[in-house]
């Protein structure tokens with residue numbers, strides 16, 4: 567039913583009859599097992615296309631609750647929902663635009679970022695070349711009571727001018743049905759987007775968090791944003807939107823942020839009583855050493871992004887595990903130690919080790935009903951080691 571939300575279907579869903587049918591659908595109707603009977607029931611009063619559209623949208627709204635607090639009112643297609651920025655991230659980014667009254671949201675999709683910017687009180691020109699998406703964005707702004715601040719335009723975003731010097735650009739990273747990671751393959755490509763800076767010097771551009779550092783333009787700030795421990799995106803900030811640092815990691819929902827600045831190299835030393843696993847945004851932003859200085863930890867290995875120390879320091883930037891034992895890598899010895907320590911279940915983590923964690927875990931011998939351990943396979947000063955740790959503090 568993925569093609570169920572078409573322009574015609576959207577007209578129906580936005581009509582009074584569509585709204586009544588949507589509100590009559592109960593969460594129970596949307597379970598896989600109940601779908602067929604829900605569709606059959608709807609077909610007494612709707613066409614097959616209308617019934618499919620209503621059920622599809624109702625299911626998308628449930629899925630969208632992970633991104634939007636008012637998802638139950640909103641309009642989506644499957645792919646546009648996948649690409650939409652969630653509320654926490656878009657609201658966080660909107661704070662950078664505090665100095666601008668009017669912002670162009672270029673490549674607005676269903677309006678995830680438009681909503682974040684408008685909810686923060688900005689006037690937004692939302693642009694998407696896809697007619698269906700631009701209509702979805704308009705509908706979403708209206709149902710959320712933001713339409714007095716939002717003007718949606720269906721056009722190519724490269725057409726200028728948009729009547730503002732500040733923009734947020736979220737290019738497509740799904741092109742011809744496949745995901746693209748390169749700044750040259752996204753649509754529009756980064757070089758195309760950068761030409762817009764003549765008129766809009768204050769710009770934020772969302773790119774893939776795994777973006778190749780070498781291809782990034784100089785002179786912008788690159789912010790890696792993670793949410794709930796997953797690095798979701800990188801944003802290139804230009805003009806007055808940059809805070810003047812080259813890189814930064816920001817962790818949501820807390821909004822804790824760590825900026826890159828010149829620091830002394832961090833010493834390498836043996837495993838201490840605690841192991842720190844930095845958030846992926848910290849690693850991507852190359853601020854592991856900054857974190858090490860902040861929490862008084864050292865590195866286990868020059869090349870590896872684990873930190874260690876003898877004090878447990880509370881930090882939002884890393885998970886901290888108590889180290890029970892640190893040993894040279896040896897499976898037989900590990901199994902012996904796990905039994906002695908009464909370990910019943912193991913979480914395997916690795917960095918700088920070629921081992922497949924899942925296959926490795928299956929070879930571990932544990933004690934039924936025993937406690938949980940975290941086994942970390944890594945290197946210390948170039949040598950393979952294993953750390954048997956307790957669960958994160």
Ligand SMILES: C[S@@+](CC[C@H](N)C(=O)[O-])C[C@H]1O[C@@H](n2cnc3c(N)ncnc32)[C@H](O)[C@@H]1O
Pocket residue numbers: 646649650651652672673674675676677678679680693694695696699721722723724736737738739753754
């Ligand atoms: C990743 S989605 C944007 C998601 C959006 N920020 C949100 O939160 O819902 C990218 C959007 O850019 C649009 N797009 C791609 N190239 C474009 C162009 N040249 N002009 C206008 N829109 C474009 C696509 O149609 C797509 O909706």
